[in-house]
Amino acid sequence: MHTGRMWTIAILAAALFGALGVAQEKRPETVARPMTERARKQQENRLRKELNAGYTRWLEQDVPYIISDEERQTFNRLQNDEERERFIEQFWLRRDPTPDTIENEYREEHYRRIAYANEHFASGIPGWRTDRGRIYIAWGPPDQRDEHASGGRYERTPEEGGGSTATFPFEIWRYRHLDGIGEDINLEFLDRTMSGEYRLTTDPCEKDAREGSRRGSHPDGVDGRRHRADRFTNPNGTSCGTSLGGQTEK
Secondary structure (H helix, E strand, O other): OOHHHHHHHHHHHHHHHHHHHHHHHHOOOOOOOOOOHHHHHHHHHHHHHHHHHHHHHHHHHHOOOOOOHHHHHHHHOOOOHHHHHHHHHHHHHHHOOOOOOOOOHHHHHHHHHHHHHHHHOOOOOOHHHOHHHHHHHHHOOOOEEEEEOOOEEEEOOHHHOOOEEEEOOEEEEEEEEEOOOEEEEEEEEEOOOOOOOOEEEOOHHHHEHHHHHHHOOOOOOOOOOOOHHHHOOOOOOOOOOOOOOOOOOO
């Protein structure tokens, strides 16, 4: 390339960038418009709704299984966010095993349980809303967990009448002690729909795939407060039905 042409290109480039620079210098600054009174009120209302939704979430999703009826009634009577914040702070402080330290072990363990339930027990609905999630959040992991995720052949315990049977998927959680409930607590969860949704049942015969299909389902809540014998007996006082071997249970 000739030297003269090189100079021409350089001059054109300089002129181009110079023009851009001039244009940028002449560009007027953007000035933010002041917020109108209407826009300000709309923003405040939106923020207030977000805060209220947060308090509703805390009450209905974070602590529904550990808050007492009296505490719930008190919270619902509070008039402003400052009172609600103070209530929540005192709620956790009353349950803190080491109030003189920065950490609140009870609160940390509670939210760990919620996270575990959501990760392991979700089945079309959030894990914290399932029967297993409720029990896990309220009472923690069982001392022993007997899982039969595929169902199939199962040897009944003597309390269940003995013999073999075919079952729906089920789990048995055993707790050595539960405060306010008692000792040696067994909770049985049954997946009758084969969908991963385990429901707490009080009837050990309900997991029998053959008997269950004839008798129907009648789960009995999730509080687990019935006596141990009630969970190992049919409603009519008998044990489970005929086993695979053909023996009639009494």
